[in-house]
Amino acid sequence: MPEPESPASASAPDAVLKALADPHRRQILRLVQYHELAAGQIAARFPLTQQAISQHIAVLKQAGLLTERRDGTRRLYALRHEALDPVRSLLAEFWPDRLARLKDAVERAHDPEETR
Amino acid sequence: MPASPTVTARIAAPPDVVFPYFTDPALIITWMGDRADLDPQPGGVFAVDVGASPARGTYLAVEPPTRVVFTWGLPGSETMPAGSTTVEVILTADGDETIVSLTHHNLPDEHRPGHKKGWDTFLGALPAAVTHH
Numbered sequence: 001m002p003e004p005e006s007p008a009s010a011s012a013p014d015a016v017l018k019a020l021a022d023p024h025r026r027q028i029l030r031l032v033q034y035h036e037l038a039a040g041q042i043a044a045r046f047p048l049t050q051q052a053i054s055q056h057i058a059v060l061k062q063a064g065l066l067t068e069r070r071d072g073t074r075r076l077y078a079l080r081h082e083a084l085d086p087v088r089s090l091l092a093e094f095w096p097d098r099l100a101r102l103k104d105a106v107e108r109a110h111d112p113e114e115t116r
Numbered sequence: 117m118p119a120s121p122t123v124t125a126r127i128a129a130p131p132d133v134v135f136p137y138f139t140d141p142a143l144i145i146t147w148m149g150d151r152a153d154l155d156p157q158p159g160g161v162f163a164v165d166v167g168a169s170p171a172r173g174t175y176l177a178v179e180p181p182t183r184v185v186f187t188w189g190l191p192g193s194e195t196m197p198a199g200s201t202t203v204e205v206i207l208t209a210d211g212d213e214t215i216v217s218l219t220h221h222n223l224p225d226e227h228r229p230g231h232k233k234g235w236d237t238f239l240g241a242l243p244a245a246v247t248h249h
Contacts, residue, residue: 099125105146
């Protein structure tokens, strides 16, 4: 397995999953997935305080899901697509993991030796 | 290249034993979810709570003991609403055993990383996939 190359993937996927487990934060990511937006522009799209939005942005940034760029006094945010990679891997494990549990559950309940 | 991933498992029990694990609420929660409301007939409800994430859909095909198809999504999600993806399960007898083959159709294409179109769908799909917490 390759070593993690960025701080984001060092703690991923947990930090990414936690960051994504909030509908407002997912909506923020949708807003900035194609282009940068300033914090104020993001906040204007939500019925939340600027402070609440700042906290959401901080969580997303810490999880590596947002890039931040300074433009004068403004800070511009954009989605960092590659932060998703470890979570994609996790999603890919969902059904294999479930089927392994199905196998265990069925085979525990069904012992062919007992029916013979 | 098919975009829909297929997962298989071999289970030491015949298909008629395995099949109810996809249609009986008491059995489905032994391997997926904490609570289930199932009406296993075409058009019937498929509802399983996986952790805090409710998976919702409808049965499309219920053909014991070989095939079951249901839709899968998240209520309230703009991007992956209830019923927006499809899970197809095929059970094939192999001696006394069963090969379970599961395909999840309409998931975001994972073969094109960075492809922006998949992102919205993926964000919607994610909570259903998070089951380990």
